[in-house]
Amino acid sequence: MTYFSPTDLIINPDGSSYHLAIRPDQVTDQIILVGDPERVPKVSQYFDRIDVKIHKREFVSHFGELNGKRIGVISSGIGADNVEIVLNELDALVNIDFDTRLTKNLHKSLNLIRLGTSGSIQESIPVDTFLISEAAIGFDNLAQFYGFLGSNMLDEAALDLWAKTIQYPIPVYGAKASAKLINQFESIPLRGYTLTAPGFYAPQGRTVRMKSLLPNFLMDVSAYAFEGNLITNIEMETAAYYAFATSLGHEMISLNAILANRITHEFSTNPEGQMQKLIELALDSIA
């Protein structure tokens, strides 16, 4: 058993985790993860009952019951750095005893489902479709601090080669979705490899006033398949979720509402409606 000091694992005076402000008795095994805090009530409105509502910074959490089973929804805000906080604290809430600060003897595995928006980088994947990230490749710097490991990690040497092909200057990492959860979402037939970008503009091939140092980045990513898999879409969290989930022993899947097609330059005319449909579809599959 490992002990975690009060500065490694910070526990608030009310016994809750430092950023999420969730107590161990409140957290559920089944959790929906969204980016936008305002998306949380759009998910929990379908719960039969909401027992707990928590709000700290961008982290809004509702816990309740759906069809007799406990369920939660938590917002992470934007980006892989926030995912690092959310998954470290969620894992601590179920796998560390907050009274003794020791790891628990029995490991608990969470079922985690991201419902997010994303841009397509293949002409053949139009706006207003839903896509499961079968795997995701992370362009952020988390892998330089964490030795991600687990059966769902993508091969590092193959990723290095691929990153060189698209002339990306720093190492990337990648991981797959939970096979168990992919089976649960058969109602979404479209699967793809997702690029998780460390920003919204230049890191996703967008130019506003600041010019990108890698102007061909998006076109190269869309053209060069990784191990035969075309990169289908781009967003900002999935690779981090997948890498932490497999490393910490949790089931994780990311479902994307495709709002933009970066090749045809189309944007959805009803983004809110698309997300609501994805929420309903996901909750139907869970229930």
Ligand SMILES: O=P(O)(O)O[C@H]1O[C@H](CO)[C@@H](O)[C@H]1O
């Ligand atoms: O809709 P969400 O879940 O926020 O996801 C996508 O939208 C945000 C950018 O607008 C990024 O977080 C990206 O991953």
Ligand SMILES: O=c1cc[nH]c(=O)[nH]1
């Ligand atoms: O193009 C897009 C659309 C949604 N979210 C992203 O990160 N990129």
